[in-house]
Amino acid sequence: MAQTHILGYPRIGARRELKRAQEAYWKGEIDQPALLAAGSQVRSKNWQAQQAAGLAFTTVGDFAWYDQVLNHSLMFGVIPERFEQGAADNRLDQYFRLARGRAPSGEPVAASAMTKWFDTNYHYLVPEFSGDQQFQLNAEWLLAEVKEAQSLGHNVKPVIIGPLTYLWLGRGEGSSLDLLPRLLPCYVELLKQLASAAAQWVQIDEPILGLDLPQVWRDAFAPAYENLAKASGSKLLLATYFSPLRENLELAFALPVDGVHIDAVRAPEEVAPAVAALNKRQVLSVGVINGRNVWRTDLARWQRELSPVAEQLGDRLWLSASCSLLHTPVDLETETALADIRKQKFAYSRQKLDELQTLKHALEPGAKTLSAFSKTESRSEADVREELASTWRAQAYPERAAVQSTRWQLPLLPTTTIGSFPQTDVLREVRRKFRNQEISQQDYDAHLRAEIAEAIRRQEILGLDVLVHGEAERNDMVEYFGEQLDGFVHTGNGWVQSYGSRCVKPPIIAGDISRPHAMTVQWSEYAQSLSKKPVKGMLTGPVTILNWSFPREDIPRALSCLQIAKALRDEVQDLEAVGIGIIQIDEPALREGVPLRESGHKEYFDWAVGCFRYTCSQVRPDTQIHTHMCYSNFNAIMDAIVALDADVITIESARSDLRLLQAFAGDGGGYPNEIGPGIYDIHSPNVPERAELVKRLHQLLKVIPAEKLWVNPDCGLKTRNWAEVGSALLNMVEATRTVRAELV
Template sequence: MASHIVGYPRMGAKRELKFALESFWDGKSSAEDLQKVAADLRSSIWKQMADAGTKYIPSNTFSYYDQVLDTTAMLGAVPKRYGWNGGEIGFDTYFSMARGNATLPAMEMTKWFDTNYHFIVPELGPDTKFTYSSHKAVTEYKEAKGLGVDTVPVLIGPVSYLLLAKTEKGVDKSFSPLSLLEKVLPVYKEVIAELKAAGASWIQFDEPTLVLDLDSTQLQAFTTAYSELESSLSGLDVLIVSYFADVPAEAYKTLVGLKGISGFTFDLVRGTKTLDLIKSAGFPSGKYLFAGVVDGRNIWANDLAASIDTLSALEAIVGKDKLVVSTSCSLMHTAVDLVNETKLDNEIKSWLAFAAQKVLEVNALAKALAGQKDEAFFSANAAAQASRKSSPRVTNEEVQKAAAALRGSDHRRSTNVSARLAAQQKKLNLPILPTTTIGSFPQTMDLRRVRREYKANKISEEEYVKAIREEISKVVKLQEDLDIDVLVHGEPERNDMVEYFGEQLSGFAFTANGWVQSYGSRCVKPPIIYGDVSRPKAMTVFWSSMAQSMTSRPMKGMLTGPVTILNWSFVRNDQPRFETCYQIALAIKKEVEDLEAAGITVIQIDEAALREGLPLRKSEHAFYLDWAVHSFRITNCGVQDTTQIHTHMCYSNFNDIIHSIIDMDADVITIENSRSDEKLLSVFREGVKYGAGIGPGVYDIHSPRIPSTEEIADRINKMLAVLEANILWVNPDCGLKTRKYTEVNPALTNMVSACKLLRKELAGAK
């Protein structure tokens, strides 16, 4: 019995790669320094898996930024604007595509399926030329081999790469990136040839788009691609991996019918129906089944006894020699190593498994099936499973009853949005094209130090409040000097938009080093929702009231919405997600009511992750959107008409759920628009009517680039072509916490200048 890991976190247990990347970007260290940190990380990961007994160890799952961008580099599919003239793609071109530079914007970034990981979207057109331009996959295979570890090189499969791409600007909408399949395959053949020459015996193609609702043309592309690659792959064992959901019946039929393929990996955690499909439709004789029974998306310890039952059933179908124990997907979506959690509650810690522990679980299952069961390991696991099920800290009957009462009912504000906006305008008296920001301002080293020292009891509460008050005062004055209309307090007291709230809610646990990559060097530390959720006391009223007292301008109360808290946490898996979401919604509802009572008249409830949680199969969309939108409405259904409710969404394709966004019934929505080439505006060009306030972001805050006044004015004009001026807001794409003040000040100055310029033009046109 053998074991396999689909992929592994690349940041390091203590974010070593993050700090190395940021040092390199700031010019404080060399490319060689960065490469040394990366090599050390790869070496330790390969050794860890080898020591655990893993047979199929992946290579080329490491990335300096993103695995899809790595594939773009491998294929030489660099957009023309970056001025790349051929040859091996270096850091300058690579990071310009990822982050932009002083003169050029970055490529579009969006969510990787329904995860909080962001990938860099390929930009392709009929004239895109593909050439083998990054030998990273081969280099890393050789590197592992030099360390005595024979790995399985991992490539994003050619069909998924093209299906995830977008059409480059200016190309006719009828163009399909999938039409480039024949042009892209020769590069894959070159890579395969080099890997064979280097001694690889297996190769892994990740084809995650197989779980989507694909049409017959898209499914045929898989047959075409792997038929074309068959002769090149001769002599290699080939593994095709899908994950994140069930494989539809037609896709399963296509997949198992491919020639020259040795094995298939299926996600059997989120794809429970795939298990039924294997049993009912059969599995091709002589092929390997890599069974993804260990969850790569969550941090709960595997129920080893249940997994053994599943694996035994599969063994009866495919045979002992052809069954391989695997993870459901790459472990990059979970935290790195539980060993580093020295302060986590011991009981809760016994319920968890991070990436390092999941490697051990995979191998323990494989050994047990081979007749070498580690009785102590299995006994400890069974005890932990029993402890979690019976622990009194998990269940709060009062909370359960309150959440259950929400089902089947509707929660909406009593008047429609146009009447509310009129009442709010009378109270707020905002100018046309009001300006605001999304919430956070730069988190300086001093600010982080103050929070760290307060948490470690090195400074008193009085000293902490004084320091945060000074930071809020500075941010308020800056916004007033810039002449921004609706202010924010900058969130200096917050470490993270979800963690901050989770720390003040019951039912949450927190890690010290449970970091997960979100994009590039950006990592998040998702809270762990282990039990029923409630709000013991007010969470933000003190700081919001303090900030409002410093200005006569409206000050937004800043909250994270229930769906985003849910989707950006590691969520309990012992009850439906919607039940947990309703519990969080009730907690946020109490906070909204307390903010309103304290005199806060503008309240933003961020739902940045609403789109992210959308199931990958269309048949499941309606159920999710129903409870997700309902959860948002619960939070603010009781406020007065004069209280303006904002929400914010970022970095996802929202066009297909625009009607659900409208159904959220927020007064104002701010939403990403600039990095995706204003894709959002196409919805309104196509006739969707939107009567609430809307602020499509006018510049990309995830790039250090500072947009000019003229560029921002041009963006606003494009918005005015499809949206009424009286509903349009002007704001950046997202929060500013990841930027520096040297970037924020000029960018916001230009934003306000552009807005004032257009106000004059609009006034003159009347």
């Protein structure tokens, strides 16, 4: 009989209990014991959900106060020198200082770099390795959670990130692979400690096996796992996900592990080869429940395809989600915004546990055949690419830049922000009252106009050159547009973690997408009427709306993206018609949609870049198009970024110590148009010093011509408060004036 388990479960709590406890602790509203109690309660409920669903194992170790990669950095003593003073006697505060640069105790410090977890919208904290990096194991937290779960009667399966993946995710001097001999003894000791804690199985995640790995990294797996297998008193389950294994399939199954997990949602074609590669003592874990979407699984399909596998393997077949359920909301039963007929189509994390059990029983001898799903036949990605083939602005950038310069007359090093301003408690309360029909549309609009007017007033006082309206009307940069467009379904509690305590509520694409009315025009037009300075129109780009939504599974993603692009093109035209001449079309999710295998890049970029260009293809040459991108590995996609042909691009770069900038100003030509590298980190509450910003501007001017350099924060300021924002932006503007004076 097949077994069931999962790779991980959401850790925010069914109603974001952990988020609220974290933020209350950071503000000093609760003490550390209260925070610890909140975390314990979330873990207990997660474990109980798995046990109640009948899973064979309860996954332990997937909980994190901020990030699972940061958990491992603390566990192995990877603490950069700048964090060694201040809160070392308070391990949890030290953890938060690493994550966000500040905690209730300890001095403020520059936070760790942050980037995307493979091709997801989840951000992890990048391990920082020194040249003489030494590792020291302290698994107290993990062992305590194992003991905690066992005391509640759970059959635990601890999960850890594998040594090769952990090193791959980090950065330092030279190749991080050189650190493997120093790191492996910590993993050996960790496995010994988990075995002593009576963990029958240990799950080791090595998702880099789904990448195009250099041969030297592939060669490192066998000797590393031989060391781990010899030391481990537990059985080892090697987990891969997010991508096909391909040339690494035989490598994975040849390792001395007791089982291998494959992502059969991303690579269903690899189930048969995996069965063939399995040795007689290994289990095969097949991820058939989509851990990254909310649609119910076609269980009839998997009953049909896995029945012969179940007959062949028996209890050596394990059923699971494709990846950790971290990327899906917690429990559909908490939803109040969805009608029952809608709920029948969806499965959040809790319901996915039930799907596993349903499939398990469906694979038993004599089980009833499950009802089949119907699929929608649709246009192909090739059709979409053909439609996008000629969607280019009529004028090249140099010609556009000349007429834009004449129109806007901006100073050298123009200052701006990325778009959003703080969403205050008062604003959230007004939005709640409007949503609950406690105030009228007229009263709600009046409050939004007051918020926008205040944002414009503050920017005028600060002396910014290009203003924004502040996005007071928006709950989220994607959810807002999903609510305005036909074809989307909106949830009340469909929250997923983006980073730390930051959660987002992705809309669900459930039909063909169209724009029934203008979405941003009235607010942008009103904001522009309050100032003689240009006010940017603010849109989220088609690729980001797609990638940060739960997509349809019955049509190509490219088709949904084209539908969004058509709707946004109409919005761009309407903004231009009311005099908005600088329009920002944000694409922070362009990179994360890229297939992890290089062989899929061209197909993706053909339609992703095409959809962005389609959105702004009709604008006049003197209309300036901006875009924004978040933390990512830009080097690999620089050609695609250049192909977007935005007049100005802003990027997050401060947490990387401006290293990301090298892709945009490197020897290969970099970004040919104008660029605004974020000069301070908005994800930290720390306010940058003026002298520090002057120094950064000097660094930027060494690689970017002054006439092409914009000055701006890393990202939107929605999550900060006005006191932090005002001080930081004032320092940014004054630093810019200082450097301008030097250049004249």
